Amino acid sequence: MLAVLQEHLVRDTRVAAADRDVFLHRLPQQLPRIVTSLSAVYGSGPEIWDVVARAVLTAWDAYAERPADLRDLDRQREGAAPWFTSREAVGGVCYVDRYAGTIAGLREQIPYFRELGLSYLHLMPLYESPAGNSDGGYAVSSYRRVDPALGTMEELAELAAELRSQGIALVLDFVFNHTSNEHEWARAAAAGDPHFERFYWIHRDRTLPDAFERTAREIFPDDHPGVFTRVDSTPAGRAASPFDPDPRWVWTTFHRFQWDLNYANPEVFHAMAGEMLFLANQGAQVLRLDAVAFIWKQLGSTCESQPQVHDLLRAFRAVAALAAPAVEFKSEAIVHPDEVIRYVHPEQCALSYNPLQMALTWEALATRDVTLLSAALAERHETPEGTAWVNYVRGHDDIGWTFSDDDAARLGVDPAGHRRFLNAFYTGRHPGSFADGVAFQDNPRTGDCRICGTTASLLGLEAEPGPAVDRILLAHSLAMSTGGVPLVYLGDEVGQLNDPHWRQEPGHGDDARWVHRPRRREADHERRHDLFSVQGRIFGGIRGMIAVRRRTPEFEGTTLIPFDTHNSHVLGYQRPGEHSLVLCLANVSDWSQFVTGETLSGFLPTATLLHAQSEVDLRGGILLEAHGFRWLRVIPVR
Numbered sequence: 001m002l003a004v005l006q007e008h009l010v011r012d013t014r015v016a017a018a019d020r021d022v023f024l025h026r027l028p029q030q031l032p033r034i035v036t037s038l039s040a041v042y043g044s045g046p047e048i049w050d051v052v053a054r055a056v057l058t059a060w061d062a063y064a065e066r067p068a069d070l071r072d073l074d075r076q077r078e079g080a081a082p083w084f085t086s087r088e089a090v091g092g093v094c095y096v097d098r099y100a101g102t103i104a105g106l107r108e109q110i111p112y113f114r115e116l117g118l119s120y121l122h123l124m125p126l127y128e129s130p131a132g133n134s135d136g137g138y139a140v141s142s143y144r145r146v147d148p149a150l151g152t153m154e155e156l157a158e159l160a161a162e163l164r165s166q167g168i169a170l171v172l173d174f175v176f177n178h179t180s181n182e183h184e185w186a187r188a189a190a191a192g193d194p195h196f197e198r199f200y201w202i203h204r205d206r207t208l209p210d211a212f213e214r215t216a217r218e219i220f221p222d223d224h225p226g227v228f229t230r231v232d233s234t235p236a237g238r239a240a241s242p243f244d245p246d247p248r249w250v251w252t253t254f255h256r257f258q259w260d261l262n263y264a265n266p267e268v269f270h271a272m273a274g275e276m277l278f279l280a281n282q283g284a285q286v287l288r289l290d291a292v293a294f295i296w297k298q299l300g301s302t303c304e305s306q307p308q309v310h311d312l313l314r315a316f317r318a319v320a321a322l323a324a325p326a327v328e329f330k331s332e333a334i335v336h337p338d339e340v341i342r343y344v345h346p347e348q349c350a351l352s353y354n355p356l357q358m359a360l361t362w363e364a365l366a367t368r369d370v371t372l373l374s375a376a377l378a379e380r381h382e383t384p385e386g387t388a389w390v391n392y393v394r395g396h397d398d399i400g401w402t403f404s405d406d407d408a409a410r411l412g413v414d415p416a417g418h419r420r421f422l423n424a425f426y427t428g429r430h431p432g433s434f435a436d437g438v439a440f441q442d443n444p445r446t447g448d449c450r451i452c453g454t455t456a457s458l459l460g461l462e463a464e465p466g467p468a469v470d471r472i473l474l475a476h477s478l479a480m481s482t483g484g485v486p487l488v489y490l491g492d493e494v495g496q497l498n499d500p501h502w503r504q505e506p507g508h509g510d511d512a513r514w515v516h517r518p519r520r521r522e523a524d525h526e527r528r529h530d531l532f533s534v535q536g537r538i539f540g541g542i543r544g545m546i547a548v549r550r551r552t553p554e555f556e557g558t559t560l561i562p563f564d565t566h567n568s569h570v571l572g573y574q575r576p577g578e579h580s581l582v583l584c585l586a587n588v589s590d591w592s593q594f595v596t597g598e599t600l601s602g603f604l605p606t607a608t609l610l611h612a613q614s615e616v617d618l619r620g621g622i623l624l625e626a627h628g629f630r631w632l633r634v635i636p637v638r
Contacts, residue, residue, distance in 0.1 A: 014064040037314040059322035062277030077326040087555040091120035091487040103151035117546035122171035132507030139180035143275040160283025169285035177291040201251030229256040280324040313348040354389035370571040378562035389484035398450035434460030457498040470627035473541040483558035494524040554582040587624035603634040
């Protein structure tokens with residue numbers, strides 16, 4: 001197989017000899033991974049060699065089209081330490097239209113991104129998608145066309161190049177569990193094309209849909225029951241007839257206009273590998289793999305996190321490593337903590353959202369108790385070498401309480417009751433709550449829901465600005481210092497509040513998540529240097545954290561060592577360096593808290609407070625003000 005492929009590639013004149021040799025050098029390393037992973041999915045019969053050969057040739061075609069400067073970046077990154085474990089790695093995320101209007105408008109914000117200290121910019125899905133409700137762009141109608149209201153794919157590639165020149169990596173979504181029902185593949189399938197019908201889970205009666213739905217989980221029950229919906233084959237512009245509906249059913253895990261792809265068909269793998277590499281060639285340095293846990297369906301299972309998911313990820317990763325090794329994968333797996341970590345591996349996703357730390361940061365701020373968060377950092381923070389968490393206070397999506405029930409019960413917490421409390425607290429329904437949140441997928445009968453709101457609104461900025469600013473900075477201090485890539489939802493760094501008009505925009509009224517996706521308020525940004533304003537205090541605080549993080553060698557890498565403060569209101573952890581440690585302390589209480597000198601007696605008496613570059617005597621203990629935090633360089637007693 002290897003010799004045949006090498007002979008074919010040598011005859012291809014699209015690539016200069018030196019560049020061809022680079023690809024051929026990678027091939028012996030990646031080919032066994034492609035063979036192993038695709039065989040695990042599609043079997044080891046003779047036909048697997050055609051599947052493998054097509055995967056390699058897909059990578060070769062993308063490599064032949066890859067711009068020279070991106071090939072240079074590939075060569076720089078191969079064998080180098082991962083850039084995302086650097087203490088200089090800091091991310092921002094936004095919707096192009098809501099933040100800057102267009103891609104051209106976003107380019108004008110690059111000086112601001114540098115001022116804030118970003119090295120990573122995630123643009124939420126900006127592809128062509130259905131008008132009105134498109135699940136925030138996650139119903140993709142074309143991976144190769146940008147929404148015309150935002151610009152063009154050429155403009156996106158130019159933006160990527162300019163960001164790269166300024167030291168900022170572009171992050172794009174690779175929505176690979178589903179397409180929109182307006183994608184050309186879905187349109188062909190709806191019209192009855194048998195080739196494209198096999199791209200989706202389409203059935204002509206309810207026999208298999210009923211069987212799958214006995215065990216598969218409903219995700220958006222407000223949109224449709226189960227996981228299958230009727231195929232609408234009505235031509236565009238004509239209303240569907242209720243008297244003669246299409247008899248077919250199609251798998252739609254999320255919204256009815258998002259059709260799940262059928263990876264049991266290897267044609268889907270090849271087609272999506274091509275789309276993935278097209279995005280890589282536009283200059284994306286990280287691809288966020290959306291809804292990764294759902295891409296394989298297995299009858300009799302939950303159809304989430306099946307073994308074939310990991311095999312497919314390894315195959316995609318190996319194909320990318322052939323054509324574009326500078327591109328990293330970021331896992332979006334909002335599942336049980338035991339499952340989340342299974343996606344984090346250099347041969348799958350080197351980066352992964354850290355939903356457990358995110359959820360438990362909010363949990364700790366509501367309860368004023370760090371027990372669950374402290375246990376998570378001690379037991380679930382470590383990732384394999386060459387990988388890292390993406391630590392975030394909140395993202396574009398809702399906040400769900402993804403902690404392990406077993407972990408909670410072991411620590412004396414009733415999981416179901418605690419989730420009901422957190423939902424009530426962050427929707428302002430619990431006495432004494434400071435939060436101005438909105439429920440998403442609310443079920444009054446069970447008390448189950450998820451939480452929407454900007455960081456500022458959820459932490460009470462309108463009602464009590466002083467304490468809220470401190471809470472906002474405390475939450476961001478954890479993302480900045482626990483190890484991995486801290487990610488800021490742009491607007492949070494100036495305390496942007498919920499959008500009061502979210503229901504009035506077309507296509508948004510049934511999706512409460514738009515409450516925390518407000519348009520950029522120029523007035524907030526204009527006040528970012530006014531240290532007497534809440535905007536200035538928040539911006540200055542976050543920017544100051546980024547500056548301290550950059551100059552602190554101990555924040556390099558991802559290693560974290562637990563530290564018991566002997567105070568349930570104060571979180572403690574250590575970031576080790578070559579000759580010293582940084583001890584991080586965070587008080588989630590509404591009152592000042594004390595960490596005793598005895599607790600700190602394992603360190604030499606004199607420590608350095610990193611924010612102020614001043615000395616602190618540890619023998620008398622440390623007093624942390626309400627919602628205060630300290631980053632202290634300490635030296636352990638040997």
